Amino acid sequence: MNKNTDIDIVIRYLEDPDNEQLKRQLNDWIQEDTANLDIFLDMKAMWQGDPLPAASAFDTQGQWLQLNTALETLPAETTATATRTTSRKSRVIQMKSRYWWAAAAVLAAGLTWTWFGPGSYKTITTAQNLDSLHLPDGSMVYINAHSTIRYSRSFGKNNRQVKIDKGEAFFDVVQNDALPFKVDAPDVEVQVLGTAFNVKAAKAGVKVFVQSGKVSAAYKGTEKKVILTPGQEASLLHNGNSIDTRLHKEKNNILAWKTRCLTFDDAPLTEVAAALSDFYNVQVIISNQQLADKKLLATFPNMPLEEVLDIMRKTLQINITYKNNLVEIH
Structure with a gap:
C-alpha cells in the first residue's frame, strides 16, 4: 500500500467516521505498522482543530517544494466507466485538494515531532x-x-x-x-x-x-x-x-458511560437521578422528596432518555417531566 492510498484511507474515515467499511480499512492499515497510529492520531487532531506549533528555523520552503513535486505525480482516480460525469469530475478535484491537505498534515506531524522533541505530548x-x-x-x-x-x-x-x-x-x-x-x-x-x-x-x-x-x-x-x-x-x-x-456493590453504573448500559438493582431514586444525570448529561431533580426512597429494578441497554423515563413512569407510577435539558421527578 503506497503513501497516497494511506492518506486516502485516513481522510475518507475522518469524513465519515461511522462507516463500518472505512473503520475496517483504517484498522487494517494501523495494524500493518505501529507508526501508522501516530500518523492517524496527528491527522485526527489537526482535523479537529488542534493548534499547530509555531514556525521555526525548519526549512519549510524546501520541504514544500519537495512535497509539491511528489503531489504532482499523484495518480488520477479511476472509474469503471470510460466517461465521467460533471459531478464525478468535481469529486476528483475535491479529493486532490484533500490529498494536498492530508500530505500537509503528515509533514506538519513530522515538524511537531522535530520541534517539540521527545518530551512533548x-x-x-x-x-x-x-x-x-x-x-x-x-x-x-x-x-x-x-x-x-x-x-x-x-x-x-x-x-x-x-x-x-x-x-x-x-x-x-x-x-x-x-x-x-x-x-x-x-x-x-x-x-x-x-x-x-x-x-x-x-x-x-x-x-x-x-x-x-x-x-x-x-x-x-x-x-x-x-x-x-x-x-x-x-x-x-x-x-x-x-x-x-x-x-460499591457489584452492579453499579460508574462505568455505564463505557458499557453504554444502565443497571439499577433496587436502587433508590436519588441514586437513579444521579446516574441519569451523569449518563445523559442532563439535570435531574426530585421535587417530591417522598419519592426519594422509591426503588427501581431495571436495566437500560443504551436506550434513549425519553424511553427510560417512560418506563420509569409506568414501573414506579410516578410523574416525570422532561424539558430544556431538565428532568423533574414529582
Whole structure:
C-alpha cells in the first residue's frame, strides 16, 4: 500500500467516521505498522482543530517544494466507466485538494515531532463521541465524551504517565513492575502497576474507581493518599486534603458511560437521578422528596432518555417531566 492510498484511507474515515467499511480499512492499515497510529492520531487532531506549533528555523520552503513535486505525480482516480460525469469530475478535484491537505498534515506531524522533541505530548480530545486509544506499552485507554488526555511521545520508554486535563477515562493497564503507570489529574496523582480503573476529573474534584487490581490515589505534593481495591471509589476535592472512599456493590453504573448500559438493582431514586444525570448529561431533580426512597429494578441497554423515563413512569407510577435539558421527578 503506497503513501497516497494511506492518506486516502485516513481522510475518507475522518469524513465519515461511522462507516463500518472505512473503520475496517483504517484498522487494517494501523495494524500493518505501529507508526501508522501516530500518523492517524496527528491527522485526527489537526482535523479537529488542534493548534499547530509555531514556525521555526525548519526549512519549510524546501520541504514544500519537495512535497509539491511528489503531489504532482499523484495518480488520477479511476472509474469503471470510460466517461465521467460533471459531478464525478468535481469529486476528483475535491479529493486532490484533500490529498494536498492530508500530505500537509503528515509533514506538519513530522515538524511537531522535530520541534517539540521527545518530551512533548500527544493530545486526544473527544467531542460528543467516545474514543479509545492503544498506548505504546499495550495498555488501553477508553475515553468518555468531552474529555482531554495527553501522554508523552516517550511513553513506555522511560515513563508511563498519562495526563487527564478534563473529563473521564478508563484504563486497562499492562503490568510492568519496573515502570509504574501514572495518571496525572488536577491536584491528584494515581499510580498503579497493572490493573483496570476509572478516573473522572470534574469541576469539584477527581474520582477514582478500581475495577481490578490495586491503585494508589494521592494529593500532589502531600503524603495524603489512599490504597483502593476492586469495587472501591475515592473522591478527592480540588484544593482539599480529605479523601472520601466508598465501596460499591457489584452492579453499579460508574462505568455505564463505557458499557453504554444502565443497571439499577433496587436502587433508590436519588441514586437513579444521579446516574441519569451523569449518563445523559442532563439535570435531574426530585421535587417530591417522598419519592426519594422509591426503588427501581431495571436495566437500560443504551436506550434513549425519553424511553427510560417512560418506563420509569409506568414501573414506579410516578410523574416525570422532561424539558430544556431538565428532568423533574414529582
